Amino acid sequence: MNINNLNRRGISNIPYICKELGISDVVICPGSRNAPLIIAFSRQHGLNLYSIVDERSAGYFALGIGLYTNKPVAVVCTSGTAVLNLAPAVAEAYYQNVPLIIFTADRPAELIDQGDGQTIHQRNIFGPHVKWSTEIPVETLNDTDLWFSDRLISEAILKASENPKGPVHINVPLREPLYTPLPESVKPKIINSTSTQITLAEEEKITLINQWNNAQKKLIIAGGITYKNPKLNYWLETISQRDDTLIIAENLSNLSNSRFIFDPEKFLAALPIDELNQFQPDIVVSIGNSIVSKRLKSYLRGRKPKEHWVIGENYAYTDTFMSLTRNIKVPTELFFELIESNAKSSNSDYAQRFILLHEQVQQLMATAITELPFSDLTATYFILCQLKSGTLLHLSNSMPIRYSQLFPTRNDISYFSNRGTSGIDGCTSTSVGMAFVSKQPTVLITGDLAFLYDSNALWNKYVSPNLKIIVLNNQGGNIFQMIDTSPEIEPVITYFTTPQSVELKALTEAFGLDYYLAENYKDLTHIFTHFIESEKPAILEIKTDPNINVQTYKNFLKMIQL
Numbered sequence: 322m323n324i325n326n327l328n329r330r331g332i333s334n335i336p337y338i339c340k341e342l343g344i345s346d347v348v349i350c351p352g353s354r355n356a357p358l359i360i361a362f363s364r365q366h367g368l369n370l371y372s373i374v375d376e377r378s379a380g381y382f383a384l385g386i387g388l389y390t391n392k393p394v395a396v397v398c399t400s401g402t403a404v405l406n407l408a409p410a411v412a413e414a415y416y417q418n419v420p421l422i423i424f425t426a427d428r429p430a431e432l433i434d435q436g437d438g439q440t441i442h443q444r445n446i447f448g449p450h451v452k453w454s455t456e457i458p459v460e461t462l463n464d465t466d467l468w469f470s471d472r473l474i475s476e477a478i479l480k481a482s483e484n485p486k487g488p489v490h491i492n493v494p495l496r497e498p499l500y501t502p503l504p505e506s507v508k509p510k511i512i513n514s515t516s517t518q519i520t521l522a523e524e525e526k527i528t529l530i531n532q533w534n535n536a537q538k539k540l541i542i543a544g545g546i547t548y549k550n551p552k553l554n555y556w557l558e559t560i561s562q563r564d565d566t567l568i569i570a571e572n573l574s575n576l577s578n579s580r581f582i583f584d585p586e587k588f589l590a591a592l593p594i595d596e597l598n599q600f601q602p603d604i605v606v607s608i609g610n611s612i613v614s615k616r617l618k619s620y621l622r623g624r625k626p627k628e629h630w631v632i633g634e635n636y637a638y639t640d641t642f643m644s645l646t647r648n649i650k651v652p653t654e655l656f657f658e659l660i661e662s663n664a665k666s667s668n669s670d671y672a673q674r675f676i677l678l679h680e681q682v683q684q685l686m687a688t689a690i691t692e693l694p695f696s697d698l699t700a701t702y703f704i705l706c707q708l709k710s711g712t713l714l715h716l717s718n719s720m721p722i723r724y725s726q727l728f729p730t731r732n733d734i735s736y737f738s739n740r741g742t743s744g745i746d747g748c749t750s751t752s753v754g755m756a757f758v759s760k761q762p763t764v765l766i767t768g769d770l771a772f773l774y775d776s777n778a779l780w781n782k783y784v785s786p787n788l789k790i791i792v793l794n795n796q797g798g799n800i801f802q803m804i805d806t807s808p809e810i811e812p813v814i815t816y817f818t819t820p821q822s823v824e825l826k827a828l829t830e831a832f833g834l835d836y837y838l839a840e841n842y843k844d845l846t847h848i849f850t851h852f853i854e855s856e857k858p859a860i861l862e863i864k865t866d867p868n869i870n871v872q873t874y875k876n877f878l879k880m881i882q883l
Contacts, residue, residue: 328496329503331461331470332357335424336365337506338471342478342513344393344422345369346758348383350376352399354439355426356499362397364503371757375777376403380410381739381747382783383421385754388547388737389713393420393481400427401439404446409746412450414488416741417547417610418635420481421488423451429459429494443492453480456492467509475512483514484634484650519634519651521659529649530663532628533604538671539566540602540626542617543574545610545740553608554578556657565669567602567676569617572725573716573740574609577732580672582679586614587727591682591881600675604628605642608653611740613722618642632656682881686727689880695842696873697793700863701766702728703842704791707849709762713737713755717748717767721793725766727877745771749778749790756788762853763787769794773823779832788858790834795867796820825862835859 335358339347347362348371349355362370373379376398383394398404404425414421427443434440445454455477461467474491481489521529533539541557554576561568561580569585570576582588592600601624608631612618621642629644631637632653638645649656693699701724708714710733716722722738730736737755739748748771756763765788772792778784797820829836837852837859839845845863852861 328460328462329357329501330467330507331457332361332493332495333503333506334467334471334509335474336362336368337508338474338511339395339422339478340365340367341511342393342475343482344395344478346383346386346390346392347371347395347397348373348379348386350374350379350396350398350403352403352426353499354400354428354495355397355424355493357495357503358397358424358426358493360503362395365506371781371783373781373783375780376406377409377747378750378775378777378780380407380421381413381750381775381778382754382781384410384414384417384419384739384747385751385756386758387414387419387421388417388751389755389759391548393422393478395422395424397424398426399439400425400443401441403439404441404443408447408450409742409744411447411488411490413739413741413744413747415450415452417545417739418486419488420486422478422481423447423488423490425490425492427456427492427494429496445490446492447488447490450488451490452485452487453477454490454492456494459494459496471509472512479512479514483516485637486635521649521651526659530660533660534663534665534667536603536628537565537667537669538602538604540605541566541568542605542607542612543568543570543576543609544607544612545571545573545738546575546608547737549575549735550654552654553657556654556661557581560657560661560664561672563664563667564673565667565671567672570730571613572730572736573613573722573738575736577730580676581730582675583730584726584728585612585617586723587686587878587881588679588682589614589616589620590878591685591883592678593883596675596678596883602626602671604630605644606630606632607639607641608632608636610636611639611641613726613740678883681883683729685881685883689877692880693873693877694869695865697795697863697865697870698724698727698873698877699842700793700839700845700865701725703845704764704766704849705731707853708734708764709853710734711761713759713761713763715748715752715755715763715765717765717771718743718745719768719771721766721768746774747778749775752790753778753781753784753788757783757785760785760787763789765790767792769821769823769825770797770819772825773821776828779834784832784834784858786855786857789853789855790858790860792825792860792862793865794825794862795865795870796822797867825860829860829862833857837861838864840864
């Protein structure tokens with residue numbers, strides 16, 4: 322065995338350690354510097370390997386896998402700017418608590434800044450957007466170096482998988498020659514981690530229960546929760562029967578009940594000022610990742626509750642409403658079981674009052690939707706009503722996620738969106754990854770700009786027949802004409818809406834997908850079933866008038882005013 326072969330003993334062990342610590346999916350970006358890693362992973366039985374050229378797309382593809390499986394996913398890329406292209410997906414994974422294991426091949430330290438090709442500063446390149454960053458030894462000739470390399474790999478994977486979950490970065494310096502035979506893995510001993518569950522001390526329980534029972538106006542807010550949690554849903558359903566406790570659960574929480582407020586943005590917009598004044602809670606309990614509703618965030622920052630508790634093992638010190646008083650790191654379902662099991666009766670009608678008002682808003686919405694013209698808003702409503710039970714629905718950022726939250730949450734589908742950083746740059750790639758591993762009906766509702774931005778998501782062989790993409794094409798995006806902006810925007814609005822004239826049909830067919838087009842309500846109702854049941858991955862382009870979209874949205878908010 323030559324010296325180059327011995328140098329790579331640590332590389333040979335990496336895939337084995339990954340498999341033993343729960344990784345089954347590995348996304349590989351082709352390259353030269355990472356050739357030893359690619360060879361090593363390809364030899365390990367029991368791993369699913371995916372080859373994706375575009376690193377930015379590959380990162381989001383891996384994110385989609387992680388969101389669906391709730392397991393760590395490895396990504397392997399070459400050196401240089403390829404690493405930087407992973408950064409958007411890494412940041413999204415960090416804020417969505419998805420355990421990505423990023424392996425980046427690199428030059429050895431002595432070649433950094435020495436004019437060698439594809440060489441940049443890769444140590445700690447993702448900064449605070451990873452839970453941990455490390456670099457393994459460039460050589461493993463000595464057994465001590467091999468032990469150290471193996472330990473670092475195990476530690477990185479375990480850190481990624483422990484609460485709060487998140488991405489880690491492992492930089493892998495490699496000396497040439499790169500294409501030499503690798504030694505067989507010695508199957509090193511695996512370091513495991515025993516999970517523990519934090520419980521509250523009895524004194525703390527008593528304090529929390531007393532504070533909860535003394536509050537007359539209680540508001541529970543559920544932000545993004547990737548996975549359906551029947552136990553959590555049960556306890557919140559039970560608590561929602563109390564007239565002093567109101568529950569807001571946006572669709573991304575994957576929680577639903579007839580007494581939950583699913584549309585805080587629309588609901589607050591519909592309330593008259595006297596009711597808005599009465600809405601202010603004494604205590605807010607928030608769970609899950611960030612909420613979408615800008616109005617709700619603004620409202621609670623302006624009318625701060627006396628107490629604000631954040632509950633959950635992944636969500637530490639998130640003070641969205643600038644009023645945090647307690648951070649409680651226990652499983653959410655256990656917390657609400659404790660609260661409900663010790664709750665006392667109250668004379669407050671806080672929840673009942675606003676549930677009745679919400680029902681009135683829903684009645685106004687049902688009438689309004691039948692009177693509005695064909696637009697992004699009405700098309701979205703039709704789509705949400707028609708989706709098959711069991712669908713994985715991914716909602717692109719900008720307007721699709723906002724449109725979806727105007728309408729009731731369906732408990733028979735699962736909602737996803739890249740709301741960690743709220744970018745449009747990887748929505749399609751995330752959906753492609755999720756669709757491929759899930760084998761379930763997967764629908765992406767996206768805008769034309771988001772679709773074009775991430776069109777490389779279709780540049781791989783993993784675009785599966787169960788994936789259907791709906792593009793709301795309003796020729797450049799409407800969000801800046803719908804949100805509150807300054808009059809100074811008007812003279813330069815074209816720099817915000819970025820009009821485009823790409824022929825989506827030609828682009829779609831270039832990637833081998835089926836294409837459908839709807840330009841009015843009749844088209845949409847006629848072809849939607851054919852589109853959804855297509856035996857190939859398919860794209861439905863819905864062309865709408867941007868001016869009608871803006872006016873429809875504004876009219877809709879007026880029509881639901883109480």
